[in-house]
Amino acid sequence: MNTDFDIAVIGGGPNGATAAALLARHSGVAPARIALIAPELLPAAGGTVSTPAAPDLRVAAISRASEQLLRNAGAWEHLVQERVCAYERMRVWHESAPHDGPETLVFSAAEIAEPNLGYIVENRVLASAGLTSFRAQGGQVSGERLQSLQVDAGSARLGTSAGEFTARLVIGADGARSQVRELLKLPLRAHDYRQSAIVATIATARPHQHTAWQRFLGTGPLAFLPLFDGSCSIVWSADQRLAEELMALSPAEFALRLDAASDRVLGATQLLSERLAVPLRRATAVTLVGVRVALLGDAAHVIHPLAGQGVNLGFLDAAALCEVLAAGAAEGEDPGAARLLVRYEQERLTHDTLMSWSMSGFNELFARGPGPAGWIAARLLGLAGASAVLRRGFARRALGLAGEVPPLARRAPGTAPATARPTAAVSRATSW
Ligand SMILES: Cc1cc2nc3c(=O)[nH]c(=O)nc-3n(C[C@H](O)[C@H](O)[C@H](O)COP(=O)(O)OP(=O)(O)OC[C@H]3O[C@@H](n4cnc5c(N)ncnc54)[C@H](O)[C@@H]3O)c2cc1C
Numbered sequence: 118m119n120t121d122f123d124i125a126v127i128g129g130g131p132n133g134a135t136a137a138a139l140l141a142r143h144s145g146v147a148p149a150r151i152a153l154i155a156p157e158l159l160p161a162a163g164g165t166v167s168t169p170a171a172p173d174l175r176v177a178a179i180s181r182a183s184e185q186l187l188r189n190a191g192a193w194e195h196l197v198q199e200r201v202c203a204y205e206r207m208r209v210w211h212e213s214a215p216h217d218g219p220e221t222l223v224f225s226a227a228e229i230a231e232p233n234l235g236y237i238v239e240n241r242v243l244a245s246a247g248l249t250s251f252r253a254q255g256g257q258v259s260g261e262r263l264q265s266l267q268v269d270a271g272s273a274r275l276g277t278s279a280g281e282f283t284a285r286l287v288i289g290a291d292g293a294r295s296q297v298r299e300l301l302k303l304p305l306r307a308h309d310y311r312q313s314a315i316v317a318t319i320a321t322a323r324p325h326q327h328t329a330w331q332r333f334l335g336t337g338p339l340a341f342l343p344l345f346d347g348s349c350s351i352v353w354s355a356d357q358r359l360a361e362e363l364m365a366l367s368p369a370e371f372a373l374r375l376d377a378a379s380d381r382v383l384g385a386t387q388l389l390s391e392r393l394a395v396p397l398r399r400a401t402a403v404t405l406v407g408v409r410v411a412l413l414g415d416a417a418h419v420i421h422p423l424a425g426q427g428v429n430l431g432f433l434d435a436a437a438l439c440e441v442l443a444a445g446a447a448e449g450e451d452p453g454a455a456r457l458l459v460r461y462e463q464e465r466l467t468h469d470t471l472m473s474w475s476m477s478g479f480n481e482l483f484a485r486g487p488g489p490a491g492w493i494a495a496r497l498l499g500l501a502g503a504s505a506v507l508r509r510g511f512a513r514r515a516l517g518l519a520g521e522v523p524p525l526a527r528r529a530p531g532t533a534p535a536t537a538r539p540t541a542a543v544s545r546a547t548s549w
Contacts, residue, residue: 129155132414132431133290134247145446182517220499295416322384335486436523
C-alpha cells in the first residue's frame, strides 16, 4: 500500500527527536519518508527554537553510550557547546555518614582513563540538537499534536488538527503519558512511588567542581548536578508529604532546608529558579510493540531518576530499533513488519524492565533514615567505594562502556576516548 510516510515518530522530546535523526541516517529509510511530530519544539504556527539564557529545569546526565549515539545521529555537532557541562566525578553518600568520610562512594573519570563521566545537558537542548540534525538531513517535521491513530495490517492512519496522513510504522516517543500507547490501549504496569522529585536551579557558596553529588536520605535521594554556568540543578526526591511541605516554603526557607538536606556539601545554597515537583512512578509497557507500532523512551518505561538513566535508556531503545529496521531495509522489508518489531522487543524489553526494577531496588535499599537500616546502607556504599574493581566496574557500566550496548551506541574498539566538545548553535525550524 502507498503511504505518505514510511515512519512517523510521535514526540519531539530528547528521545523522539534523537531517534528521528538517527533513523534518518542509519535505518535505510529515506529521510524524506520519515515524519517527526514535535509540538513542543515546533509550535504549530512554526517559528524558532529558542534557548532562554537561564538553565531549563529539566536536565539529564548523559552517558558515553549516549554521546556516541548522538554522534551517530549527527546531533552531537548541533548541541550548543556553552550549554553542556562535562562532569568528572560523582560522590554518593548516605545521610548517616559524613560527606567527606570513608563511606562516600566516589566515581572518577581519571580512574577509568576517560575524560569525564558524561555530561549534564538540558532536555530541551538535547531535543533541539536532534531536531536540527533531522531537518538538515531532509526529515519532515510537524508542530501539530497527534489526536487519533488507527492501525490495520496495511498501514497506520494518523490524525492531527492539520489533517490525516498515513505511515507504515508509528514510533511512540511521546513520553510517560503516551497518546500512542493510550489510543491503541497497549497495557502498562505502573507503581506509584508516593514521592515527587523537586527540580530547581540553585547557586552554591562553593563551586560544583564538575562533580555530581548525591546524598541518600530516609525520605529519598537528593542530587546536585553541575551546570554549564556554574549553577547546579537539583533533583530532590521526597516522600509526598515532605515534597508538598517543601514546595510551600518561601525561597529562603527552602534554601535553608536544602542546606541541611545536602549536609552543606557545597556550602549555603540559594534558589535561582522556580521549583517544579514531578510525581514519581515506575511504569513499564507490558509490550513495546503493537500492529505497526513501536514504543521507546518514557512511552515504554518510566524509571526512578536516582541514577539518571531515563534518557540514556531511551537512546538505547532508539539504537536497537534503528539497527533492526536497517537490517529489514537491506532485505526490502516493510518497516512496520511484525517480524522486525518482535525482534526489537526481544532486544529491549528485558533490559528495560531490569533497569526499571533495579532503580526501584536502589531506592528501597538506600532511602533509609538514621537507624540500623541506614547504618547498613551507609556501610554498603562504603564497601563498594573501598573496592577499585567495583568502582571501575560500576562507572564503566553506567557510561555504557561495558555490558550489552547496541552497536550504534558503542564506541568503536580501539578508539581513543573523545575529548572534543560539541559545537554549533540551535536550529531554526518550520512546519512541513
Ligand atoms: C526529576 C527527573 C530527573 C531526571 N534526570 C535524568 C537524568 O539525569 N538522566 C536521564 O537520562 N534521565 C533523567 N530523567 C528521565 C528523563 O527526564 C526522561 O526519561 C526523558 O525526559 C524521556 O524523554 P522522552 O523523549 O522519552 O519523553 P519526554 O521528554 O516526555 O518527551 C515526550 C514528548 O512527546 C510530546 N507529546 C506528548 N503527547 C503528544 C502528542 N499527542 N502528539 C505529539 N507529541 C506529543 C511531548 O510534548 C514531549 O515533547 C529524569 C526524570 C525526572 C523526572
